[in-house]
Amino acid sequence: METEFLLVVTTCPDEASAKLIARQLVTAKLAACVQISSSMTSVYEWQGEVCEETEFGLHIKCLAQHFDAIQAAVLTLHPYDVPELIAVPVTLGLPAYFDWIKETTLS
Incomplete structure (x- = not known):
């Protein structure tokens, strides 16, 4: 069975970048x-060091068909070199x- 809906998870280093991606x-x-x-x-x-940082989590509710476009948008807007992106x-x-x-999403 093909999955129609996804919960996509990512994190951002600050509230401003989280809101930018969400909007x-x-x-x-x-x-x-x-x-x-x-x-x-x-x-x-990360790169051989244990890091401890404050982050803001995002839970993205979407159709599975939009994952590739969501991934492209996150990679464009996100400040991290390798952002978390789990569906x-x-x-x-x-x-x-x-x-x-x-x-409420594109068909």
């Missing part, structure tokens, strides 16, 4: 909604919510 995706009708979390601490290894298939949910995603 661009919704304005372009690639995402129905982008939720921006409060700041959180991320601990990760999780959504197979169960409120049918009316899925209808709303379809209605």
Whole structure:
């Protein structure tokens, strides 16, 4: 079964870049909604060093068919060299919510 809906996750180093990406995706009708979390601490290894940074998480609700365009937009707008971009298939949910995603994004 092909997945029609995705929850795409990324993080940004500051609220301004998170809002920029969120607004661009919704304005372009690639995402129905982008939720921006409060700041959180991320601990990760990058270029041989353990780093600890404050980041803002984004949860992007979209149609699977828009993933490539979302990826291109994130890579263009994101300040990181290698941003997190993970897509999780959504197979169960409120049918009316899925209808709303379809209605508010590009067909």
